[in-house]
Amino acid sequence: MPRRNLNYHEKLKLIQVKSKNKHVDQLMSEFKVSRATVFRILNNSEKIIKTVNGCKGKMKRIVESVDSFDQKMVQYIKQMNEFGFPVTSLMLKLKAKRLAANENKELVGSNGWLDCFKKRCNIKHGRLSGESASTNMEIVTKFKDEIIPTIILKYPPQFRYNLDETAIFYRQLPNKTYFVSKSAHFGSKISKERVSILIGCNHRGDKLIPMIIGKSKNPRALKANYSEFQNLQIIYKSNSSAWMTLKLFDHYLSEWHKELIEKDEKIALIIDNFAGHKVDENKFPNIQFYWLPPQTTSHLQPMDNGIIKAFKNKYVQHLFQRFSEYFDQNMSLNVIMKNINIFDALKWINDSWSEVSMDTIINCWNHAGYREEIVDESLIIENIENNDEDDNVAQIYSQLTEGIKDSPTLVEYMDRLTMNDLNTYSVSDYESTRSL
Structure with a gap:
């Protein structure tokens, strides 16, 4: 008879069928296992029942673990689900590290540990809703073969810049969460408070001061923290839609262009063809504009090749850290949301952008095709x-x-x-x- 490994749910079913006084030969035929396997399962029936009840039902081998630690982590997930708070991988790692520290244990909280924990305790990850766009690869290839070598030839890394906008719903929770199988996991009202951010950097890893665009011209939270706000390395602007406009972009370039003239520097600016970017190029003689073809930014724009993602990951870490601190104080989700304001968001944006490493920026430029060896x-x-x-x-x-x-x-x-x-x-x- 061919070898067949049963998971623990199947082993439990075999034990339950045996309790109905079925013969061993019938069990062998029904579950397609050998006689020795049947007797081994029956001899370990108590251990198998305990394993299934301990959330390890789909595993074929028992992995010994600290039961109390896993139970605390499972309880944490259930509590977060009850509050309607999405649980992410980062949150699970941070919580595990804190629990381990409290118990004087060493825990790295790696992806490997997380995968094993999810298998041990039957933890699922579900969506609480993406978008894809077609790209003409012939246009991408032509740009990489003809335009990028020209940029690299004419401009050293410190004079190659890329600018792009992104939006942050600065206190919105994720739409996915980890949850214990067959347990309730509901969400909360989605926060729609948004700011837009213009960020830029060069191929060497030098960063430009970001411009944040909100809806309120003089937010109350900024007035209450004015001195600290003045120390942030950001530019704050506002309009009714909290989005980039041609006027705001022209103003940002004008201020930057003054600095370029003072330093006697001329740069290449790689930028997408968004209507809000269509400034009068003649106003900026020290900036050579290189416009990306439509629907190619995911391949040709360094910002879209990991820089913005790295920046947002840093922001989410600051956001989750604040949520975790409040949650440990037994604050409700609604109260936590109200305690996070626009000043917190601006401070985290400032810190997150400064935390993006030069190596990350350089690697993202290279990944987008801006490599010296292609010349x-x-x-x-x-x-x-x-x-x-x-x-x-x-x-x-x-x-x-x-x-x-x-x-x-x-x-x-x-x-x-x-x-x-x-x-x-x-x-x-x-x-x-x-x-x-």
């Missing part, structure tokens, strides 16, 4: 030949490397040049060219 050396030579101001670069390179072993490639040589007056290269340090 072909022949493209550099062609660009130099077509630029009257740079006719001497190739000549300088050939003179410096003539007769020298292990000389740098032209691409490496160009990397050691500094940019002056937008796209004019000059040798800033003879020794920097790999000890030529």
Whole structure:
């Protein structure tokens, strides 16, 4: 007879059928297992019944654990479900760490621990409601093959910028929750209070000051915390829809452009074709606009390749930390929601944006296709030949490397040049060219 492993629900059913005085041969035929398996299950009947009652029914092997710890975690999930509070992976990890600390135990709270806990206690994850858009990959490929190499060739990482907006429902709970199987799990009224955020950064990981757009011009919460609000590295604006407008975007670019003129810097700005971005380009001579084709931002925009997600994850951590603190004080969900205001949101936005690491930003730029290695050396030579101001670069390179072993490639040589007056290269340090 082929080997077959029964889960604990099936083993319990076998025990229950046996209690009706069925013969072992009948059990073997019905459950398609060997005689030895039947007797082994019957001999461990008490352990199996206890396992199923302890929320381990779908497992085929018993995984020993600290029952009291798991029970506390299950009770926590039930309590949160009763309050209508969605439970997320992050919340479970944070709660487990706090429980372990209280019991003087070490717990990392890794994804592996969480997966095992969910299996042990039959924890489910359900939706309390997505969107997809088609992308023309031919357009994406063309942009990556033609436009991105040009941007990389003309602008070093510190002069390549991307701007984008995102919205945050600053005290809205998740629409998914973990729940104990067959237990009640209801939601609460969805908070629709929203702010829009314009964030930007360059390929090197330097961040621009974010602009937050709310509905109220002078929120009461900001008046009560004015001195602390003044210390935040943010710009707060308002309009009736709490969304980006052409006027607000033009104002933001104008202030930024003044700084670029003072520093004598010229940059590339990669941006989507949202109507609110369609400013008069002639007003910003130090900014070269590169407009992304429609419906391609998920592939070509660094912000959409993980930067915004990382920022929002940081924000959610601050939000959940506040919820956890209030929940531990036995505050009701409605009271907790009322205690979170626009000033809290602005402070968490400020902290969350500062917590996004430079490595994360650089990796997201690279993931969107803005990598130095995609620039072909022949493209550099062609660009130099077509630029009257740079006719001497190739000549300088050939003179410096003539007769020298292990000389740098032209691409490496160009990397050691500094940019002056937008796209004019000059040798800033003879020794920097790999000890030529």
